[in-house]
Amino acid sequence: MSPRVLITTDYLEPDDVVDRYLRDAGCETVHAPMRGRRDPAELVALLADVDAALVANEPMTAEVLASARRLRAVVRTGVGYDSVDVVAAARHGITVSNLPGINANAVAEFTLGLILSAARRIVHLSAGVAGGRWPRGDGHEIRGATLGLVGLGASARAVVPLARAFGMEVLCTTRVPADDRADVAATVVPLDELLARSDYVSLHTSLDDSTRHLMDAAAFARMKPTAILVNTARGGIVDEHALADAVRDGVIAGAALDVVAVEPLPTDSVLRGIDGIVITSHMAGQTAEARAAAGLRGAEELVAALAGEARHCVNAHLIDARPITDVRGVSA
Numbered sequence: 001m002s003p004r005v006l007i008t009t010d011y012l013e014p015d016d017v018v019d020r021y022l023r024d025a026g027c028e029t030v031h032a033p034m035r036g037r038r039d040p041a042e043l044v045a046l047l048a049d050v051d052a053a054l055v056a057n058e059p060m061t062a063e064v065l066a067s068a069r070r071l072r073a074v075v076r077t078g079v080g081y082d083s084v085d086v087v088a089a090a091r092h093g094i095t096v097s098n099l100p101g102i103n104a105n106a107v108a109e110f111t112l113g114l115i116l117s118a119a120r121r122i123v124h125l126s127a128g129v130a131g132g133r134w135p136r137g138d139g140h141e142i143r144g145a146t147l148g149l150v151g152l153g154a155s156a157r158a159v160v161p162l163a164r165a166f167g168m169e170v171l172c173t174t175r176v177p178a179d180d181r182a183d184v185a186a187t188v189v190p191l192d193e194l195l196a197r198s199d200y201v202s203l204h205t206s207l208d209d210s211t212r213h214l215m216d217a218a219a220f221a222r223m224k225p226t227a228i229l230v231n232t233a234r235g236g237i238v239d240e241h242a243l244a245d246a247v248r249d250g251v252i253a254g255a256a257l258d259v260v261a262v263e264p265l266p267t268d269s270v271l272r273g274i275d276g277i278v279i280t281s282h283m284a285g286q287t288a289e290a291r292a293a294a295g296l297r298g299a300e301e302l303v304a305a306l307a308g309e310a311r312h313c314v315n316a317h318l319i320d321a322r323p324i325t326d327v328r329g330v331s332a
Helices: 017-024 040-047 062-067 086-091 104-120 122-130 154-165 191-197 217-222 240-248 288-306
Strands: 004-007 028-031 052-055 073-076 095-097 146-150 169-173 200-203 228-231 254-257 277-279
Touching (some): 017 288, 104 154, 104 228, 104 288, 169 191, 217 240, 240 277
Parallel strands (some): 004 028, 073 095, 200 228
8 A cells, every 4th residue: 555645735736847746656645734833633633644755844742743644744844843742753663754954044144134134124124114204213233243043054154155255254153063053153152151241142952851941031131232133943932922022122223033933923923013023934944945955855755754764763762773665666
């Protein structure tokens, strides 16, 4: 029997290159794009009779995974996998894969875009003109400014040469060993020093127990009152109530966020209506080029995972590697 594959990533469509790749590999595909929030019961129903899933940010909780009795492989069409309970997946023999570095260039460019937008107040000016005004307030040049990168993964590494090309000094704080960061033109400093020295603090770390609400009231108090927070990583890294208070009270100058704790942003979010906070809809990694690469590489990883040969399994240390389903016809 052909393995059934659920596809929920919203930009993947029936009969596109990814769909054809999976069908040529002997899979039967089922499309159910996630746009906004989805009731967990609906996700349980979708997973009930599939062998694998190609997903974006579906909340694959322990409860959801426990009901997915046929499921054997989950592949994220992105880098972060905090939306998947990898421990629970391992208990059920489900491999979980991500796509390291797949959208690093896209995220890096968007990060610079947010920095430039904040520095030159582009969103504010555009909104003013759209509202019938002609705002003439000035902004700041980023040449000579200091950028602090929290984390040094693929996207942060891609930011460094872009920032330096604009004449910025780049600091970073990271747990990456010194030998593995020798090629990065950034000065490694402790987090407290990075916060105190940076004009722009950009988050590029994963979300886990050690980084949840890393940016809290105490962190904002260490930053310059003229500093801007930029987040293209995960919303949960930021204490949103503390951020709202910090911007409103002038502790920091503002924030440019592409991610928030709950997406889409709730109508009653504390971040709404605060002058100085700009929010975009989790689009930093979503260029046409990055989507094309993520879709195809995700499909390749899924085929490999079904054959017991996942290349980017993040919970391999928790489960025994073993062939799951025989997928023939296309080399993964």
